[in-house]
Amino acid sequence: MKRLLTIVFIISLLIVDKYSVYAQSSNFIYYPVDASLISGQLKAINNTGDGILWGASDNGVMRFNGESTKYFPTAFPSNYIKSFTKEKNGDILVVHDLGVGKIISTGRDYHFENFIEGAHQFNKNKLFYPKSIFATDNKEYWIGEDSSIVRYKQGEHLRRYHLKLRSQSPHYVRSILFEIDGFKNPWVFSFSGNIFRYNKKKDSFLPIKLPIQINEISWVTKNGFKSFFVGCKQGLFEMEVNRSGQLIKWKKRVNLLDISVGEILSKNKLILGTWSNGAYLVDLHKNQPTYSKINLQGNEDVLSIDYQHGKGIWIGSTESIGLLKELPFNRLDLLNNHVLVESAYITKNGSLIFSEGDSVRQFIKKEGEWKQDYVYSFSDRIRSIGEFEGKLVFGSYVGDIFFTSPNSNKYSKLKEIKFTQSITSFFEDEENNLWIIGEYQPGIYKYSKEHKLSYLSDDNLKDVQVIKGISDGSFYVGTAHKEYLLQRYNYTDQKFENLNLQFPRTVADDIIIRDILIDTETVFLATSDGCFSFDRSTSTTIPLKEIEALGLEKEANLKAIARAGNTLWLASFKGVYRVENGKAQLFDKTNGLPSNAIKIGGLVKGKQKELWIVTEKGLLFHSEDKPLPKATEIQSIKVVYSGNDGVKNLWDMTTDIPYYSNVEVSYTSHSFPLINTKYQYRILSQDTIWSEMENTGKISILNVEGGKYTIEVRSQEKGKLISAVSSITFNVITPWFRQIWFYSVVGVLTIFLFFILIRIYNKNLREKGKRLEYLVEMRAKEIATQRTKIMEQQQELFNKKQKIIENEKSIAEAELKNSQWREEQLQDIIDQKNGRLTAVTLNIVEKNNFLHTLQNQIKKTVEDYPELAVSLNKLNKTIEQSDKTDKDWEEFQLYFDGIHSDFNQKLKEKHPNLTAHDLRHCALIRLNLGLNECANLLGISQDSIKTSRYRLKKKLALENGHNLQDYILSFK
Template structure:
């Protein structure tokens, strides 16, 4: 009964609510070309298969290779280019004021050749200021001029005059041509009207239109007999019959002042206007959907060209850019760039989107998303879920509100008041609602209106709750990162996770994905997964490697679509991984913002992926664009010689030994900033480099061998390209080839053998000479030996005589030595006697003087009158004592006995005086104290004092006797004393 009531309420509100349709709009991204077109007015563009974009300007032909712009004006008679048309052979027809030329381009080289001449005067044999061309066959063309049409066939010109001037005031349109399925030619004049060519009458016949159509600027054949035509009044569809008449005519869209257009897939149309930008038109429904695209202020559209694999090139008068379709569809909710908190499917075909201040319920009806209800929650909503057929909403204020579907009767659950916001909600298979607060340590369990707060250590830091049957909770606690709920025990069991590598100690789980028995955990330090069916005490995780991203990348959300592709949201990109193929998307390729919400990826029952961002909501619904590969890059090889580069053809890439080369590889499809490359030299290293924007490689001093260079590219939003390869060979120099070594070995062997034989021959010759010389030498040696023996006998006799002589000499010398010793002994004895005599004389003299002085002193005491008389006598005595004559004689004899005693003593003790030396001489003679005192003329006490001072001057140790030192002085001296004659 309750469910019937809910259905009734739903139908009631569905009928009453002012439903709003949100059709899915295809997303396009515009990449403007920066610089290079500032003052060169563009009139049309075209392209060649090598990715080069060509433009018609008043300053020649513009060539744009995706990086730089070049203007070519010297290869044509006129630099005023009116239009460019792509030919059936994929070359480009260049229409200029003085004729028509043709561009062929490939492998970064191009050629321009004239095919039809023009003139500044109207002439039957020349073109007159041509504006457009249409190729029927290589020998048949239709050419539009200002007021005439030229039919060029079999090298002949046939001119047809129109009733008025056909050229547009923009100088970029005059006449457009198409051929229907009946092989009939149609001409669409800008100002005059539409004509069909009547072959029988050989004339252009104007057809009557059902309504006025002016300024025809766009024509495209879309069927066997159907054309789309764009002009001032809009875009129309025209169907013709075999007779050349219009059978049907209808208006496709009401876009005014059409300047150019191009058909997309599935009845999609891109329309450019002269002054109002570009519009996207969806004609798949009975009511066409028209949406203006934002092109960075470009409004004056001159030309649109759809290039397969690139996108749509949009040309303005002074600028251009590339419009690329993204594999996403946007839903503009209320206004653009609206923050989307979350999006979730609550029932099949029913999506609820949280915008914070409100929730919008969308349902899929007849190919459109219809807003069936607007929920206005009392507080700012963050997450929500369907529970017991009611909508439960968790708010940023930490509360939970509930309301019936399609109703704004909100009821606040009083028992719920957590810290921070409600960040995750989940309904388990027992119909319990689980919720977690941002900063609360625990979980909320709701059974109807009954609220239970479960606080356990295992629940600390819970961040996300998800599951299928068995559900898991992920958190911010590294030791209890992941837990699962056991329905039997009604408890949470902490899982022991073993990571394949060392992870951040502060790792936390931001989102969970449970699908086909696998559990994926998107963390702040990489993405991991495990098989949930393998019940083990320790769960070994496998890491999901995303090529091109660091393993430590932090992921905010994860989801898996029906095509088995896994989507990951990092903090600056959206990543799709399928069959190990990776694609990257960001706000430069279809996303409203790089800031995807936490757990902001949701996959609905139809396999559509809902992506909630800070600036809007987009959907990915199996677009075939997701399977597009990046085009294969092109490789060019240059050798570097004398600071110049020389291009080599792969068909003849045989390079000199030790060449310096540069390999350039590029995608050549704009924008190049969104392309990364990986390369390897397979013959050297099989490992690919990391993805980077580096587009060239320099190799120096290459050795001989075969080289295979491989490169692959990946453009933002595309899968990795197929591998491009360039094989080249470094020529082996002759001196490194095997035959050279063989010849060298033979030559060396021949030389060695020759030298060996020559050497042997010389050895034999030398041997014979040596034998002769030995024989002669032996004879000489025998003769010499006889002489030597005679000489030795004679020498022995001489030695014997010398020995006898030496013996006699030795005996004589010995005798002589003995005589000398005797003589010296006699001489020494004589001198000792003299020294003794002199010493005794000095002693006697001294004693006599002392005795005389004493007697005089006695007389002086007895008679004081003698004092004056004795005074001169005392003086005489003193002078007599002071005379050095006796001492000189003493010194002479002393030196004769003790040679150099005084000199050596003075050398070793420079501070000694002559008196000190006399004292030392007396000590050396081993005289007594009395004898020394008398000889020196002093008392014994004064002598002791003098000896004490003498010991100090000689710097003798305290324990060493002065007399011992003097007596042994010559013995300790380096020179022995001698006796002079």
């Protein structure tokens, strides 16, 4: 066994050595644009600062608003666009084959202008197939052609400088590049690999001799007061010059070949694109710069990069564009990204330990990066990790607990644990006891510093979920039962006390506490029905406050909680929320989470300003030093209405909208991709409640009434806070028939008309009153006559009714007498049948008595004269045979059935096993005959009749205590 452990230990060390290079990586996510791009070379992209992206192509200028593209092939004299350059005011200089133009855009409106004229044939006063342009601070422009440089200043003639070389890129872009150093000296970089400095005194460009020969210079940018980055075929170089324009430093910084374009992201980070091998993230922070390839989903020819702060990095290739966003999290590179991550734990010394399948990996921070330091191997999957007395504690999915020293694979197992499901949580209290809970287990284990194990299983400790606390204070246990949802350990009584939680609203009956966060003053509960907090105190009645924030889902089903400074982090089934100052932003897979399935308790606060997020498909962290995307941009709003004067677009409300028009309000934040942005609105003239968040950026209002309308809109992009409110106000013209004066005139006329009508009505009413009095008098006389006739008719009807009642009474008395007569006749018949039945019964009794007497005399004679025994015995058998075949029983049965017609049938149906003898016996019992009478009638002794009744009781399946006679009498 010891040898096996040694082998495992050596293998684990080899694994650590082999894979120790794996560490965290900066992540990007690429959103390609699928918006009807026209196939053709897309040579450059740029933005006008209002969310609109412009592209330079061989099909003219392209405009992309985040949703769709539109081409303008006739915006400029030539549709072959070569490059863009943005001026400080946001206008874009457009270089095309026949000159330079401008794009002037404000997001909702734009137009094109011609700026510098060009020509198909060489003309010293016009540009000749320009390729690039550079604008200085003093409104001076440098334009690059194939073999010359042109200087242009408004109001002056063109000044051309011939370079005595031809510099043309095979892609017809960036043949000539410009930059100006901190000393205001212009520099020219040609695609052929030559560099020139402008000499003001000589008014000429002087070549610069480089230490090595380079070519295909495609990207140049100033990275300091007197230094430049130069990207070319041989890699990225740093060039430094002095005031006199002399080269004082030339150093290769990145060994990345065929650089086509680049963009500086921060002081030590930049993105470099290549002509045919994609784009790379470059880190210059270290002595040995590193670079890693960015996944552009197959777009390998990178021609342009446009970095928009707060939005992302637009990447343009020959036939596609896409938005590259740097993720707010750093993902920890794992050996196998297909293995589920179970849990993570930060040790007291700051190491990161996390469970990955059947192994547990230990990472430490070296030189600013997290690198693997050790691997712990187990036969079972590890669910939870903790520390106790300087040792590491591991809980498995099958309920086992292991102890080991750091950086050791020698384990001891706690065998007394009887949990059958996974171990979910550990906690070491201030008395150095280790508390252990299992998933949905009916109790908690306590492992003391004396290494004694005890089990607490009170009713309020059923279905425990989580145990959390601070080492020098109280600790809490959360459960899955609403009645005893939260327990607090009382050190004085050495037991858990149930806390009476008073929720600020009605919560679900099946609410679960999944995670607990405790700081010095406040306790936070992450539950399946929202996040709540309360102030720490000794009271057992706890009033809760709900954590609410703009952008946070109400009654969210939460799985984990953590805190970093003033920021609260909440993990739900939709992703991770960051809550600060009453606002929340949501991060999910679209923001770089490997999975939205975050583990329960999967938010872990590190000791070095990191927040670790444990998902099923990976482990990542956010550094507090890394800024997160802030608020979503304010959206622009447009109103389109259709009325009697046609369809019109309104950006401002200087024009009134006709009454009863159909109005459509559209709004967008120009955030790409649009599916990541949701909007909500409210119409203040109708309601003050905000609508639900939805992707639709449009409101339709049919048949608008007159008045003033104010519509407020705000939006939220995934990973950002909700935007500020944008509003638009428009006025709907109220027609003359809806004006106040019109209603006033109509009101006065109505009152006057009403007064006239009342006068006429009163006059008519008086005349009608007189006629009505006469009619009433005449009608009263008619009514009196009719009333007399009615009274006479009623008296006549009453007399007839009395006669009918008397007749009915006589009939009833006759029917009663007839019924009594019939009953008397029926009773006579029954009495006759009873008499005959009695006579037959007595006849049978007398006959049986006579036969019994005769048999007794025969028996006595046999005793006195034995010689007559043979003859007398034959006579005795004849008597017995006569007793059995007697016809009197048939006559008895006939009269018995006449009185009790269905008795034998009902008895036979219920008990088909009864014999004829049994039925006779039952009939005699039905006649209430005693034992002696039944014995005489059946011709047997009283003992035999008792035996017969006993057997009869068994056949009838009567239990002990049931009376045979009562049972027989129940058959009517």
